[in-house]
Amino acid sequence: MHDDITRYRGRFLSLIEREHWEFVTRPNAHAVAVLVATTPEREIVLVEQYRRPLDARVIELPAGLVGDTGDPNEAVLDAAGRELIEETGFEAAALEVVMECPTSSGMTDEMITFVRADQLRRVGPGGGDDSEEIEVHVVPLDQVDAWLDDRRAQGLLLDPKIYTALYWLNQERGEE
Numbered sequence: 001m002h003d004d005i006t007r008y009r010g011r012f013l014s015l016i017e018r019e020h021w022e023f024v025t026r027p028n029a030h031a032v033a034v035l036v037a038t039t040p041e042r043e044i045v046l047v048e049q050y051r052r053p054l055d056a057r058v059i060e061l062p063a064g065l066v067g068d069t070g071d072p073n074e075a076v077l078d079a080a081g082r083e084l085i086e087e088t089g090f091e092a093a094a095l096e097v098v099m100e101c102p103t104s105s106g107m108t109d110e111m112i113t114f115v116r117a118d119q120l121r122r123v124g125p126g127g128g129d130d131s132e133e134i135e136v137h138v139v140p141l142d143q144v145d146a147w148l149d150d151r152r153a154q155g156l157l158l159d160p161k162i163y164t165a166l167y168w169l170n171q172e173r174g175e176e
Helices: 076-088 141-153 161-172
Strands: 005-009 014-018 021-025 031-037 043-051 056-060 063-066 090-102 111-122 135-140
Touching: 031 043, 031 076, 031 090, 031 161, 043 076, 043 141, 043 161, 056 161, 063 076, 076 090, 076 111, 111 161, 135 141, 141 161
Parallel strands: 031 111
Antiparallel strands: 005 014, 014 021, 031 063, 043 056, 043 135, 090 111
16 A cells, blocks of 8 residues: 555645655546547547647547546446537447556556447537537548648647547558
């Protein structure tokens, strides 16, 4: 067991010191579900939203906290399905865990779980909850590289997890 010292505890983040190392943790969630979501028409679903820490709009994979609904035992796939509908308006017929990994291992203990979401169908408008203003983008996979380059040229930031998702999708298709 570690002798953790809480240096700061906020509503959503805490600063912890462990063996002379400071890092951030989330006291209100136990994981993050990140969705690699595609439609039957071979399109990837991405979201765009303003991120206060960066003071910029960011293109991202749909994602959300696991356990932030008040259920500390919420399952990752349950959270993934909930967040997919909330953020994008799409529901997946199939959800599958691809991989779990750290987000920024030198700064936080946060772990993300990539979840593959297949056979999407539109069930609502998306856009997030009352605290979010999410714009949904449905981009054909054969045009996604140019689309992302265009967004970056417009000054939007791109979350690098998108490229991880595209790598996996290319592997599914047998491409390199």
